Amino acid sequence: MISFKAIALVALLCVVATCGAHAQESYNDTSARRELYYSSSSSTTSGSWRPARATWYGRRNGAGPDNNGGGCGYSHTNEAPFNSMTTCGNQPLFLDGKGCGACYQIRCTSKNNPSCSGEPKTVIITDVNYDTKVAPYHFDLSGTAFGAMAKPGLNDKLRNAGILDIQFRRVPCDYQGQQVKFHVMGGCNPFYFAVIVYFAGSDGAVVQVDLKEANSQTWRPLGYWEPMHESWGSIWRIDPNRPLQGPYSLRITNESGRKLVAPDIIPANYIPDTNYRSYVQY
DSSP, X not given: OHHHHHHHHHHHHHHHHHTOOOOOOXXXXXXXXXXXXXXXXXXXXXXXXEXXXXXXXXXXXXXXXXXXXXXXXXXXTTSTTTTTOEEEEOHHHHGGGTTTTOEEEEEOOTTTOTTBOOOOEEEEEEEEOOOOSSOSSEEEEEHHHHHHTBOTTOHHHHXXXXXXXXXXXXXXXXXXTOOOEEEEOTTOBTTBEEEEEEOBTBTBOEEEEEEEOOTTOOSSOTTOOEEOEEEETTEEEEOOSSOOOSSEEEEEEETTXXXXXXXXXXOTTOOSSEEEEOSOOO
């Protein structure tokens, strides 16, 4: 257990270095999350645009840190439905990991840079940037996402701009028909269980995960949900002082407080470092 936490801490520190970093105190102000959260009755074209600044990192046509999501723990972000349209968020966007998976529209206009198209593009928070100097809201975009804001054929020219003034707004996520997916982390065992939640549609961001063991257990009332704890990024863990009994049901809570249950989604004989796709979605 100690070794796993040590490895996770080292991994997170490496991620911070990748995105550029000036450490700051933990950001736990939930009012900022409410401030950025879109109304459930709003369309993707409603909501006010807010100022931010953008930079980019990684390869010019990459997904940031190659094919993984850095500080959120996601993988294959160069593939659908991420499609390399990913970004680091500074703390008011990353929210200590509870901003992972949130979707934002971004745009820049010709007033910001002659190469800007002004067309909104949607990006997903998959990583963290602790730099406090660029702007109150700082999107450190993948090279692909930064270039996507350009007029046709001017992607590379826009990327040469370096720091760019942009506008942004929160929007619902569209995960292209994907159901919620759970990735069981490597190193899990009967006394330690951890998952990453993917594709929590609409909100995107997950603020709580709870676990229910097999109904065969007798020491707890049937239907008892046990809270998991945020480990780092989008990784949720539970490490009780007793062996867990599968299969496991998982319940996720999104940013608007809606709950979604994936019953018996993780089998008793699960394999660590494996994806388990559910049949549920918001």
